[in-house]
Amino acid sequence: MAADDTTKTKKRELAVYASVADHLTHEGIDSLKATLLRAADSSFIDTAHVESYKYDDKLHTYVEAKIKEAGKYLLRIEARDYQTRFVPFDIPKMYKRESYREIKPIYLHKIRTQKPSNLALEGSDSTIVMDEIVVKATKLKFYMDGDTLVYDADAFSMAEGSMLDALIKKLPGVELHSGGEITVNGRKVDALLLNGKDFFDSDRELLLDNMPSYMVKDIRSYERTPDNAKGTIREKTTQKEMVMDVRLKHDYNTAWLANAEGGVGMRFGSQEDFRDPTKAPPFLGRAFAMRYATNSRIALYANVNNLSDYRTPGEKGDWSPLRQAEGLTTSYTLGANGLYEKNENLRYQGSLNGTYSDINDANHTSSETFLSEGNTYGRSFFTRRSYDFRMNTNHDIRLRKPGALWGAFKDMYFDHRSSLEYLHWSNFSNSASTTLAEDVSAGWGKAWMDSLMTPNAGELLRRYALNRTISRRHGVGRHYSLQNYGFFYTSPAHNDYVGFDLSYNYRFSDRYE
Template sequence: MMGIYVKKHILCICLLLLFFALPAQANDYKHSVQGSVVDNITGMGVTAKITLMTADSVVIDTVTAKIAEMPYDNGYHIAYYVFKDAVTAKGKYIIKAEKEGYDVCYMNCELRSTRENYIRVKQIRMTKIVEHELKEVTVVASKVKMVMKGDTIVYNANAFSLAEGNMLDALIARLPGAKLEKDGRIYVNGRFIQSLLVNGHEFFAGNPKLALENLPAYTVNKIKVYNKAGTKSRLMQRNPKLALENLPAYTVNKIKVYNKAGTKSRLMQQKMGDNTYVMDVRLKREYATGYMANLEAGGGTQKRYKLRGFGMKFSDKERMGAFFNVNNLNDNQRAALTGKWSPQDVGDGLLTVKNAGISYLRFFNNEFSWFTTENTWQHINTDNESITHTQTYLPNGNSFLHNHSKQLNSSDKWESRNALSVEGGIFSTTNFLTISYLRNNGFGSTNSATANETTKLNTLLSRNSFESSDFNFDFSTSNYVKYITDLIRGDFSVSYNRNKQKQFMLNNVQYLQGGQPNDHRNNYFDMPNQKLKLSAGVGYDFNICKTTFTPEYSYTYTYNKASNLLYRLDWIAGRDINQFNILPSTSNVLLSVLDNNNSYRFNEYRNEHRFNFHYFKFCRKLFDGEFTVNLPLRLLNADFHYYGVNEQRFSRRKLFFEPDIRLSHWSEDVSWVFTAGMESDFPTLLATADYRNDSDPLNIRLGNKDLRNLHHYDVDANITFNGENEKTISLSANYHRTDNQVAYALIFDKTTGASIIYPTSVNGNWNTKFEVEFKRALDKANKILVSNNFVTKYNHCVDMASIAGSTESQRSIVNNWEFGDELKVNYRLNDNYEFTFHTGGKYYLINSERVGFEKIKASDYNIGLNAQIVLPWELQLTTDMTMFARRGYQQTEMNTTDWIWNVQLARTFLKGHLTAKLQGFDLLQQPPIGFGMFSWHVPS
């Protein structure tokens, strides 16, 4: 204890010395001056001669403003200028702008504090007096797929050959270093893309799949991947990418890129450590302004159909979009022509989707002040049938569960996302309002059997039906005010959720051993739930040069109210035992069959106080990157009131220390990121209540009041090297450990096949991952591109298991290894011929030292060829043939070999406005799936 006490005081002394030493450093700091110049009428940039002078007109320096693309690409291009390290003393200065054909303009500015990093000059608007007509220049460029400049990757969409009618998802899947998951998540060089932007702004925010599946690939010009800075950096003028030499100037042969400013970083005009990793899809000029529409319709064998429409309008002031999609094709079939459509991806059921949405975005005085509303509706019907085999490893013999289920579900979801952002020179406010409603219903049946290694123990026949509704309301506001060099922040949010769920279950359990009678139950569950969360916070950013100290405080209140009421309809006298899905006519009868032993309700109250000290520094001399540390103390109070067979009231109080650190460096040649941190929390308080729930006689659940607090530790690292010939090497590694992880111990009855399940705290659960990605062009013309991705994962799993009658549960440790590799070789002869060889595989090794555990050695692998060829009569052929194999699985039906051959034949008519497609999926299956489709494009 004395050692901890001394260490804490040493840390405080070091922080105080650092705090008082920095103001002296600020006195010798040199300050830059930056601003922009535009035409007063058109708003376009003017490449004027800019002169910086003292208040008495003594010239300090002269530069020329250069054109740079606006972050949101509204059609405007502004000219920026910067005087680097030009000012050392506080006081007033004069900016003079001169350009032939324009009146001379002057603008005053002032350095009010030596702690200011930049002087931000008000935008100069020049009045034109003479017009000059410029000669037309034609530039021919080679098709380079990828350019790396600074911290930004730029992909040239025109360098990729795509099948006619493909959407944005097909284009992103082809990008070197990019990986598109089936759920819409995007990774580039091993790093997760946190936001997908279209022309600098989110497209149907929160649902990137809408842009991926509805935005035609032919509209895309460039795709940029970069770190998006926040509002604080804009206000504080600490974003060096706003300096002119690092701002973009798009030309055909050369592309410069920048860190796009967001909330905090934009306000402060300097790096504030609030960057996000984004992918920005830039539309071609003819689609960036004006309107376009796309209509697609098709039908196929096995009663397959699809109807999709999409339209949007872009201008410098607003954006409007609308879409609808009706189909009975499983979503994973979209990747059918890339070799990613494995037999395991095809579900046993049928998915029918109907969705529609409208979006409107309106800009105000600048590109950072806007209002947006996005409203969507989605209807999904699912018809699923599944067969599963589950093996549970137990001491002295394992158990086996065979399950066959059918389920029909229908859901409707309405969602409205709204946002308002207003940003000025010294303030910013961003407000979000989201309202959603989900209605769900369905019914199904289950037939399962439990057995040991020699004998069947029980069977279960079950029917179920349910209906549920879920309402969500979320509002949040973030507000910033700049005070000279500092920033004041205030946040508030409120969220409310109301969930109602009702379920009927008719179960018949037959015990085949031990002579126990059958268990027949007709259950009705009524499970309403409400949750309210209020949060507010304040912070003050104290900035000295490129260093930020931020004390922060936030308070969060959470209220959770839930009920789980079980009614045994089979207890009603005279009721048909098989009558299902019908409630009694009177409420008194229903109340009389309430199963008090398995019904409960609870109220949970949480109060959270969080005190944080945030430190951020842009370390240009040390490693030319960012260094961030958070030292939060979180005081968490929780009160839990449980009402079941007996009433229970208990509380938990704990002060958690949850530090984290982040270091990053971005350059044209090498970029790296390192993060580490820890988080703590209470276990689910319901699991700590003393209860027994035997509503499912085969799975009896208990609580455990001795559950301990959880502690999570995470370490992530990524480094990427960039070279010539589109060469990139990316290394990624991560480590995650959880102390006191909640595992569900199992006590198995070898006579009946029933299990008693209860939560328990265990240590020793951790996992790690290492990944290497490599890609480069093999020839000078960049016609042959090779890429390889190697991944290894290890998961150290710890849980508890025992046999009924044992004196104690046994600790079970299982080692899970996974090794995977993917290789692609792409050859693009010209726009008419492109071929891709792809192969990959995964090897699984699962072992344990526990007695009776059978080691698992299994593998999945594939090899295939993809081709895209332009045939005579302007026909475009896209085809992929891939062999998928699985080996080493204990269930023989899982060891399979499948050849998948998919083909698409397409042709455009009416100058590209109409596209006809004929698709064949899995042509080697009997019968194959055919699909014909027409796509109609209306240009601007």
């Protein structure tokens, strides 16, 4: 039995991982060599495995050393143009179900070199003067950088005043759909990033409609591991998501951005017509302001109009008739959202939006039915006036604690999302119709709708009407919706992991007519 236990112990291996990066840029290092040594006498044990890959447009380098027994060890890290470093680490105990362990990141310092004082060639005292040459380069619209598809924004000719949405529509293989949905070569983009940060994905249209195209350096499309699996043992088994990363030019990495527009039209008619809200002059006002930096952003926006139209013409001049509104809608919108991120271990994102709408709708119908015994004439109308106020707020906070805690847990992750929506509405509607034996409705003049709605029928109705219907409705209602979602994930010191998620939804609605 003793021999069998010894054999099992020798076969057990523990993979020790460590990231290696430049101490200034924190980027991975190419041409790396790593060796595993005994700490007691620096004797050679094995050559460690080195792996490099690109993620978020940044090089990452990892070293993997296989440990067969508990003890004290050294990692010798060598790289061209860098100082060699010896990193001690201790494995006091190897657990039966533990297959890997991660140690602290390793940072290398570059070797300082003295720059030559002149560029003279040894053994030469002559000067060669060359003719002037001109080198012209053609900009590539897109190219592959490893697994990343890069679009060069300067390679596309854009009209003055173009926003980000117009630039994205010009990218080969990219389609922009309603609601801010983007596809790259037919695959849906799961997240829209700004300088590698998930600043606007919850409201993409804010970024698409208000970010000037001249501020963009390039747009990158690649796959990445979702945030809730990054840095955990689930990273290798979780399906990667497609992202589009908008990279700004250096001068615009931290800036204020604001724009506004407004306009008013004219309607012609009598003074009496202008008392009718459906005949008020059309108007539009819109304002947007944003301040963003490498780890934060805040945006404020407002919109007011009575155009009843949320559509915009496409690049080809097409419109979306399915989204056309009915009646005249006057709306007022005010909102704000913000984000703060610190060291990828703390992230908060929140938004608040309020909208008030006034909808005025009217429908008038005149008809004539041809019958052998005599034609009949119909007259009807429907009017509706509704008001609603809608407010919603969303909040998301994420916390990550990498490394071990109390010697029992590692790679802890917490995500809490909450949303609250409130809606209050009130509507009024009137409708009436009549069928007449003779076409005498012109005798009512402009007040014909009042004549139809009068409880006591007038002389013309009593004499010529075959039937009449009247309907009045008044409805009031409100709606509350509260949603909460929490997710907690941690991994014990072994290779197991534990996750908990809790969701809570509450909805309440009431209405009466």
